[in-house]
Amino acid sequence: MNALEKYNHTQEQLRNYRYAANIISFDEATVCPKKDKRRSNEVSNYFSKLELDITSSDEYFYNLEKILKTLNVDEITKKKIEKEYKELEKIRRIPKSLLFSEYDLISETTVSWEEARESLDYSIFEANLSKLVNMEKERLSYLENKYKGYNVLLDEMEEDFTMEDYDKFFDLLEKELKPILNKILSLPKKYNEKIKDISFDIDKQKKLTKMICDLMGYTNEVGVVAETIHPFTNGINANDVRTTTRYEEKLLFSNLYSVMHEVGHATYELQVDPIYSETSLGGGASCALHESQSRFFENVIGRSKEFVTYLYPILKDLFKEELKDYTFDDIYYYINDVSNQFIRTEADELSYPFHIIIRYKIEKMLFDGTLEVKDINNKFNELFKEYFGVEPKNKKEGCFQDIHWSSGFGYFPTYALGSAIASQLLYYMKRDLDVDKLAKEGNLDPIRLWLKEHVHKYGASIKNKEVIKKATGEEFNPKYYIDYLKDKFEKIYNL
Amino acid sequence: MNALEKYNHTQEQLRNYRYAANIISFDEATVCPKKDKRRSNEVSNYFSKLELDITSSDEYFYNLEKILKTLNVDEITKKKIEKEYKELEKIRRIPKSLLFSEYDLISETTVSWEEARESLDYSIFEANLSKLVNMEKERLSYLENKYKGYNVLLDEMEEDFTMEDYDKFFDLLEKELKPILNKILSLPKKYNEKIKDISFDIDKQKKLTKMICDLMGYTNEVGVVAETIHPFTNGINANDVRTTTRYEEKLLFSNLYSVMHEVGHATYELQVDPIYSETSLGGGASCALHESQSRFFENVIGRSKEFVTYLYPILKDLFKEELKDYTFDDIYYYINDVSNQFIRTEADELSYPFHIIIRYKIEKMLFDGTLEVKDINNKFNELFKEYFGVEPKNKKEGCFQDIHWSSGFGYFPTYALGSAIASQLLYYMKRDLDVDKLAKEGNLDPIRLWLKEHVHKYGASIKNKEVIKKATGEEFNPKYYIDYLKDKFEKIYNL
Numbered sequence: 001m002n003a004l005e006k007y008n009h010t011q012e013q014l015r016n017y018r019y020a021a022n023i024i025s026f027d028e029a030t031v032c033p034k035k036d037k038r039r040s041n042e043v044s045n046y047f048s049k050l051e052l053d054i055t056s057s058d059e060y061f062y063n064l065e066k067i068l069k070t071l072n073v074d075e076i077t078k079k080k081i082e083k084e085y086k087e088l089e090k091i092r093r094i095p096k097s098l099l100f101s102e103y104d105l106i107s108e109t110t111v112s113w114e115e116a117r118e119s120l121d122y123s124i125f126e127a128n129l130s131k132l133v134n135m136e137k138e139r140l141s142y143l144e145n146k147y148k149g150y151n152v153l154l155d156e157m158e159e160d161f162t163m164e165d166y167d168k169f170f171d172l173l174e175k176e177l178k179p180i181l182n183k184i185l186s187l188p189k190k191y192n193e194k195i196k197d198i199s200f201d202i203d204k205q206k207k208l209t210k211m212i213c214d215l216m217g218y219t220n221e222v223g224v225v226a227e228t229i230h231p232f233t234n235g236i237n238a239n240d241v242r243t244t245t246r247y248e249e250k251l252l253f254s255n256l257y258s259v260m261h262e263v264g265h266a267t268y269e270l271q272v273d274p275i276y277s278e279t280s281l282g283g284g285a286s287c288a289l290h291e292s293q294s295r296f297f298e299n300v301i302g303r304s305k306e307f308v309t310y311l312y313p314i315l316k317d318l319f320k321e322e323l324k325d326y327t328f329d330d331i332y333y334y335i336n337d338v339s340n341q342f343i344r345t346e347a348d349e350l351s352y353p354f355h356i357i358i359r360y361k362i363e364k365m366l367f368d369g370t371l372e373v374k375d376i377n378n379k380f381n382e383l384f385k386e387y388f389g390v391e392p393k394n395k396k397e398g399c400f401q402d403i404h405w406s407s408g409f410g411y412f413p414t415y416a417l418g419s420a421i422a423s424q425l426l427y428y429m430k431r432d433l434d435v436d437k438l439a440k441e442g443n444l445d446p447i448r449l450w451l452k453e454h455v456h457k458y459g460a461s462i463k464n465k466e467v468i469k470k471a472t473g474e475e476f477n478p479k480y481y482i483d484y485l486k487d488k489f490e491k492i493y494n495l
Numbered sequence: 496m497n498a499l500e501k502y503n504h505t506q507e508q509l510r511n512y513r514y515a516a517n518i519i520s521f522d523e524a525t526v527c528p529k530k531d532k533r534r535s536n537e538v539s540n541y542f543s544k545l546e547l548d549i550t551s552s553d554e555y556f557y558n559l560e561k562i563l564k565t566l567n568v569d570e571i572t573k574k575k576i577e578k579e580y581k582e583l584e585k586i587r588r589i590p591k592s593l594l595f596s597e598y599d600l601i602s603e604t605t606v607s608w609e610e611a612r613e614s615l616d617y618s619i620f621e622a623n624l625s626k627l628v629n630m631e632k633e634r635l636s637y638l639e640n641k642y643k644g645y646n647v648l649l650d651e652m653e654e655d656f657t658m659e660d661y662d663k664f665f666d667l668l669e670k671e672l673k674p675i676l677n678k679i680l681s682l683p684k685k686y687n688e689k690i691k692d693i694s695f696d697i698d699k700q701k702k703l704t705k706m707i708c709d710l711m712g713y714t715n716e717v718g719v720v721a722e723t724i725h726p727f728t729n730g731i732n733a734n735d736v737r738t739t740t741r742y743e744e745k746l747l748f749s750n751l752y753s754v755m756h757e758v759g760h761a762t763y764e765l766q767v768d769p770i771y772s773e774t775s776l777g778g779g780a781s782c783a784l785h786e787s788q789s790r791f792f793e794n795v796i797g798r799s800k801e802f803v804t805y806l807y808p809i810l811k812d813l814f815k816e817e818l819k820d821y822t823f824d825d826i827y828y829y830i831n832d833v834s835n836q837f838i839r840t841e842a843d844e845l846s847y848p849f850h851i852i853i854r855y856k857i858e859k860m861l862f863d864g865t866l867e868v869k870d871i872n873n874k875f876n877e878l879f880k881e882y883f884g885v886e887p888k889n890k891k892e893g894c895f896q897d898i899h900w901s902s903g904f905g906y907f908p909t910y911a912l913g914s915a916i917a918s919q920l921l922y923y924m925k926r927d928l929d930v931d932k933l934a935k936e937g938n939l940d941p942i943r944l945w946l947k948e949h950v951h952k953y954g955a956s957i958k959n960k961e962v963i964k965k966a967t968g969e970e971f972n973p974k975y976y977i978d979y980l981k982d983k984f985e986k987i988y989n990l
Contacts, residue, residue, distance in 0.1 A: 019538045020515040023522050031525070033717045036735030043514045203698065222528045240531030 003066045004073060007081070010060060014051055015278045019236065021047040026234050026242055030226040041107055049103060056096060061088050076275060079461060083280040093142045102135050110406040122395050129405060130373040133366055136409060140367075150367035153410035158288050158417065159464055163364065166413050169420070169478050170357050176482045178387070181350055184493050185340055185389065190333040198322050200252040208252075208318060209245065209259050215444055216297065218243075218263045222270055230403060231258045233294075235269035238277035242266075252319070253335050254346065257298050264297030265290055267448060271456035286464035287411060291418025292425065293451065299349050299419070300426050300484075301447065306439035308332045336492055340388035342397045349419070350489050351388070356416040358383040362399075363409045376400075420481035421468060425455070427480045428472045498561045499568060502576070505555060509546055510773045514731065516542040521729050521737055525721040536602055544598060551591060556583050571770060574956060578775040588637045597630050605901040617890050624900060625868040628861055631904060645862035648905035653783050653912065654959055658859065661908050664915070664973050665852050671977045673882070676845055679988050680835055680884065685828040693817050695747040703747075703813060704740065704754050710939055711792065713738075713758045717765055725898060726753045728789075730764035733772035737761075747814075748830050749841065752793050759792030760785055762943060766951035781959035782906060786913025787920065788946065794844050794914070795921050795979075796942065801934035803827045831987055835883035837892045844914070845984050846883070851911040853878040857894075858904045871895075915976035916963060920950070922975045923967045 001009065021044045028040040054060055064085045067073060073081070091099070109128040116125040140152045147155050151162045209225055228244040235241045243262035245255055268284050276282040284290040301307050312328050323331075338348045344355040362379055365371035371379055380399035381391045392398030404411050429435055429450050438446055454471040468476050489495070496504065516539040523535040549555055559580045562568060568576070586594070604623040611620040635647045642650050646657045704720055723739040730736045738757035740750050763779050771777040779785040796802050807823050818826075833843045839850040857874055860866035866874055875894035876886045887893030899906050924930055924945055933941055949966040963971050984990070 016538050016541045019534070020519065020542065023535075023538075024515065024518050027518050027522060031719050031721060031737070033715055033719055033735045033737070035716050036731060039514070039732065039734065040518075043511050043518075046511045047515065220528055221530050224526050224528055226526060236531060237534065239534065240528045242526070242528070 002071075003063050004071055004077075006063055007067060010054060010063075011279075014054060017047045017051045018278070020044075021051070022234060022236050026226075026236075029228050029232070030244065038111075041111070045103055045107055049100060052091075052096075052099060052103075055084070055088060056091055056099075061085075061092060064088070076281070076461075080276075080279045080281050083460070087280070090143060094139055095142075098135070098139060102132075102139065105132055105135060106407045110403065113400065113403060113406045116400070117396055120394060120396060122400060125400065125406075126373050126376075132405075132408070133373060137367070150364055150410070153367070153408075154413065157410040158286050158414045161288070161413075161417065161464075166360060166417075169417070170353070170360065172478055172482070173353050173357070173416075177350065177353070177485060180486065180489060180495065181338065181354065181387075183495065184338040184350070184489065187493060189337065190492070191330040191337065192326060195326055195330055195334050197250065198252070199249040200319055200322055202247050202249060204318050205247055205252055205255055208256060208315075211314065212256065212259050213263060215442055216260070216263045216267060217445065217448060218266055218270075223263075223266055225259065225262075231262050233262045233265035233269070235266070235283055237282070238270070238272065238274035241269040257302055257335070258345075260302040261294040261298035264294035267297070267451070268293040268456050271448070271452040272459035273457050273461075276459040276461060281459050281461040283460055285458060285460050285462065285467045287414035288417035288421060289455065289464055289467055291415050292421035293418075293455070295419045296422040296425060296451070300422050301435075301439055301444065303335055303349065304436075304439050305332060306436045307442070308335070309440050310442040333492065336488075338489060338493070340390050342384070342390075342392045343401060345402075350485055352419060353416045354387045356412050358387065359402075359412040360416075363412065366409070417476070420478050421476065423481040423484040424468070424472050424477055425451070426484065428454075497566075498558050499566055499572075501558055502562060505549060505558075506774075509549060512542040512546045513773070515539075516546070517729060517731050521721075521731075524723050524727070525739065533606075536606070540598055540602055544595060547586075547591075547594060547598075550579070550583060551586055551594075556580075556587060559583070571776070571956075575771075575774045575776050578955070582775070585638060589634055590637075593630070593634060597627075597634065600627055600630060601902045605898065608895065608898055608901045611895070612891055615889060615891060617895055620895065620901075621868050621871075627900075627903070628868060632862070645859055645905070648862070648903075649908065652905040653781050653909045656783070656908075656912065656959075661855060661912075664912070665848070665855065667973055667977070668848050668852070668911075672845065672848070672980060675981065675984060675990065676833065676849065676882075678990065679833040679845070679984065682988060684832065685987070686825040686832065687821060690821055690825055690829050692745065693747070694744040695814055695817055697742050697744060699813050700742055700747055700750055703751060703810075706809065707751065707754050708758060710937055711755070711758045711762060712940065712943055713761055713765075718758075718761055720754065720757075726757050728757045728760035728764070730761070730778055732777070733765070733767065733769035736764040752797055752830070753840075755797040756789045756793035759789035762792070762946070763788040763951050766943070766947040767954035768952050768956075771954040771956060776954050776956040778955055780953060780955050780957065780962045782909035783912035783916060784950065784959055784962055786910050787916035788913075788950070790914045791917040791920060791946070795917050796930075796934055796939065798830050798844070799931075799934050800827060801931045802937070803830070804935050805937040828987065831983075833984060833988070835885050837879070837885075837887045838896060840897075845980055847914060848911045849882040851907050853882065854897075854907040855911075858907065861904070912971070915973050916971065918976040918979040919963070919967050919972055920946070921979065923949075 024040055024044040024047070028037055028044065032040050064081050067081055068078070068085065105128065109125065109132055112125040112128050116122045136153070140149060143152045143156075147162060154162055154166070213219065213223070213225065222239055222241060224242050226242065226244045227247060229246055231244045231246055233241065233243045243259070243266050245258050245262065247255055268290060272282060272284075284293070308328070308331060312331060315331065316323055336348060338350045340351070341347070344352070344359075347355050358380060361383060362371060362376055365379070366373070366376075377395055377399050384398070385391050395401075402412075426435065429447070433446055433450055435447065438444065455467055458467055458470075462470070465475070468474075519535055519539040519542070523532055523539065527535050559576050562576055563573070563580065600623065604620065604627055607620040607623050611617040631648070635644060638647045638651075642657060649657055649661070708714070708718070708720065717734055717736060719737050721737065721739045722741060724741055726739045726741055728736065728738045738754070738761050740753050740757065742750055763785060767777060767779075779788070803823070803826060807826060810826065811818055831843060833845045835846070836842070839847070839854075842850050853875060856878060857866065857871055860874070861868070861871075872890055872894050879893070880886050890896075897907075921930065924942070928941055928945060930942065933939065950962055953962055953965075957965070960970070963969075
């Protein structure tokens with residue numbers, strides 16, 4: 001076998017290991033019987049480690065080098081290999097034993113987080129989390145080069161976005177939006193609050209899910225909406241991107257917007273040029289871009305007055321009895337209710353970035369050594385009070401409500417960035433399309449196609465910043481986000 | 496590493512490959528989006544081939560030999576290795592290229608069977624099936640030793656049961672039961688036939704499924720009932736045995752008995768001594784024994800007058816509206832209706848063995864060269880007419896209604912054998928337990944524990960014939976089956 005044949009042969013192996021790890025993880029989260037979950041975890045980990053074992057080997061690495069240096073390969077193959085090579089150059093600086101230990105620790109930390117949520121005893125989780133912070137610091141020490149410390153992590157999650165960038169971005173949000181947030185939090189509710197207590201038939205909720213999926217062009221040819229407590233999206237390949245949601249009688253709107261969010265993620269993955277499927281150039285270009293797509297569908301479209309106008313008669317018809325005493329305003333104001341509730345994933349668009357800022361500040365302090373894991377809870381509550389005027393009652397609805405820290409840090413800030421990118425995209429999309437009219441008609445196809453053409457099709461073949469530039473003609477610019485939020489919530493609350 | 500360490504290391508690898516192949520297959524059948532099914536198939540095949548590649552290697556084989564000859568290992572490890580060794584001795588006689596080609600052909604044949612069911616054009620499937628018969632003949636040629644031809648296949652499926660045994664068994668069934676079958680087929684129906692047209696709410700059917708699973712001690716700790724068109728059971732390990740069923744509004748009873756059937760299989764797997772889990776001694780002792788357990792719960796218990804007595808008020812309560820015009824007799828006689836309908840899986844207990852005999856006769860002729868694949872349809876219809884007086888309208892409800900032949904031959908006769916073993920077990924169980932009373936009370940726990948103690952716990956650590964002997968004190972004896980069927984149906988039809 002020559003170097004390219006060798007590469008292709010190993011790629012097949014790696015693709016299959018990855019496929020297995022993906023499916024087993026999805027299975028674990030959805031249908032796997034409880035007693036088999038540990039084993040399931042073990043097996044998906046096994047395949048992830050096999051993958052790492054192969055790709056981090058000298059043999060694999062020098063073969064990539066050989067191809068790049070000596071062979072004439074087509075442009076796309078070259079790009080794929082270059083991207084892999086660059087990533088492996090980084091990974092190979094870290095001792096393999098450390099990487100393997102971290103796989104195991106992450107798996108343990110995740111399990112202990114789940115267990116803590118049941119017992120409300122976070123001691124084991126916190127012990128694991130402390131170890132994870134230390135292990136991450138050690139890992140980062142091998143990677144310091146262009147960036148140092150927490151910036152290495154931020155760059156890993158969102159290339160070339162650093163503390164400097166986020167500080168600037170978040171300071172601007174604080175300056176421009178916090179006064180509005182504070183003002184709105186002191187106003188009375190604009191909807192009949194009994195809407196929170198309605199029980200919505202689960203079967204009808206499933207019909208609504210189906211309807212929303214159809215509207216978004218997400219079918220069982222290429223997708224599925226399974227059920228989990230924490231909804232997520234899992235992109236297997238160009239023909240298979242799975243989502244999950246959660247059904248509870250009282251949580252119709254939570255389900256509705258969770259579906260739009262996850263199917264937003266799925267739409268991105270499914271519209272990537274299939275030529276990149278199951279390679280280093282597949283999937284989204286970055287975390288923030290991925291989040292921009294989910295939040296675009298969930299919020300920018302889903303919670304817009306126009307789309308709710310489209311949805312209202314459908315909801316009234318489907319939930320005739322349940323919604324008979326509620327008006328359009330009740331629904332529209334309820335789903336855009338600015339509140340100081342504790343749960344990030346339930347947050348309205350205006351308070352959302354502040355949930356992120358709290359987490360970002362804590363992460364920064366964990367990595368500059370000014371905060372220890374045992375003090376996260378106090379710091380979180382202090383910050384929450386500062387922004388929202390209230391304090392969470394416990395860690396489950398406070399500092400440890402999210403699963404994310406079980407597997408690492410640096411992810412949260414990309415969420416706020418994603419929301420902001422969504423607004424920037426909207427601004428430019430409106431130059432080409434009458435988005436308001438389309439949303440009012442429930443005609444999402446042109447919107448989906450615009451995103452395919454300007455964002456999705458590239459997959460990870462170009463960098464995050466390049467995608468933003470190509471789609472909007474300018475760099476990331478938070479102005480659109482601030483304008484969008486101000487405009488929307490000033491109107492809703494007649495400020 | 497010494498030989499045993501090497502063995503254990505490879506075992507871990509094999510267990511993980513098998514776990515992956517199993518989960519991916521289950522996923523493919525249940526939630527996998529349509530467009531990814533081919534890829535899913537490809538990946539599970541990949542892991543099955545990897546497994547075969549390792550176990551059929553000289554290195555692995557001679558290492559087993561080394562352990563058996565030179566090391567002192569505990570009794571169970573020895574048994575596991577001996578069983579593997581024996582199986583590999585066989586497999587190693589077959590050229591690996593043939594085995595691999597057969598994996599691919601089976602996969603193709605299965606897909607073409609599924610496609611033919613949609614188009615009703617069986618030409619591609621039949622071409623594949625012809626190839627498969629030839630490939631099987633070639634494979635068997637390497638294995639002839641104690642047995643020749645079709646007997647090698649029968650022995651593979653059910654050790655030491657040969658054409659001689661089945662011929663004797665089936666001749667006896669024809670002699671003893673065919674006259675009764677013929678007589679009953681000429682009698683009028685004993686129930687209100689409108690029961691076939693009732694639509695049963697799917698949600699309530701799901702409640703019934705849950706109730707039956709609870710009754711059978713099958714919980715989401717260790718199991719799940721997913722949905723597929725063709726129900727099956729997939730035993731992953733001691734903590735995870737999955738089943739599937741199918742919901743259709745008109746098919747309440749079909750779903751009910753399918754659940755009891757599959758959970759019967761699952762009960763077997765779950766009650767095997769966990770020490771054998773994920774090894775060569777795990778799972779059931781044989782195909783026929785497995786089928787004896789599923790059909791025990793489905794028919795011997797599930798369709799008994801006593802269990803239906805228990806179930807009747809539950810059904811009447813759950814389906815108040817749907818069943819308001821139907822009596823106990825309507826239900827009991829309907830679910831035991833002896834009929835000449837075409838579908839094997841829907842067959843009543845009395846006609847069931849004749850569905851099997853037809854398939855057995857066709858398989859025998861395929862392998863002794865007196866029948867070609869292209870003539871299966873005519874032969875099937877001819878035989879069906881002989882036994883049931885009618886002819887299937889097409890291949891979909893006739894000769895190719897089952898998926899089984901897509902992956903090989905020799906399996907069907909074990910179904911009839913399993914049904915017969917179930918009756919033999921019932922006879923001896925009744926010496927220890929008041930089975931009728933327990934069924935009437937819906938108290939299935941003592942029955943399940945009896946089966947654990949006398950059949951299940953052994954797993955595959957002892958042979959099929961040994962299990963029968965241990966459980967009943969005698970060899971396989973078809974007398975109990977004939978007595979059981981005669982007694983039951985003579986009573987029902989007042990013969």
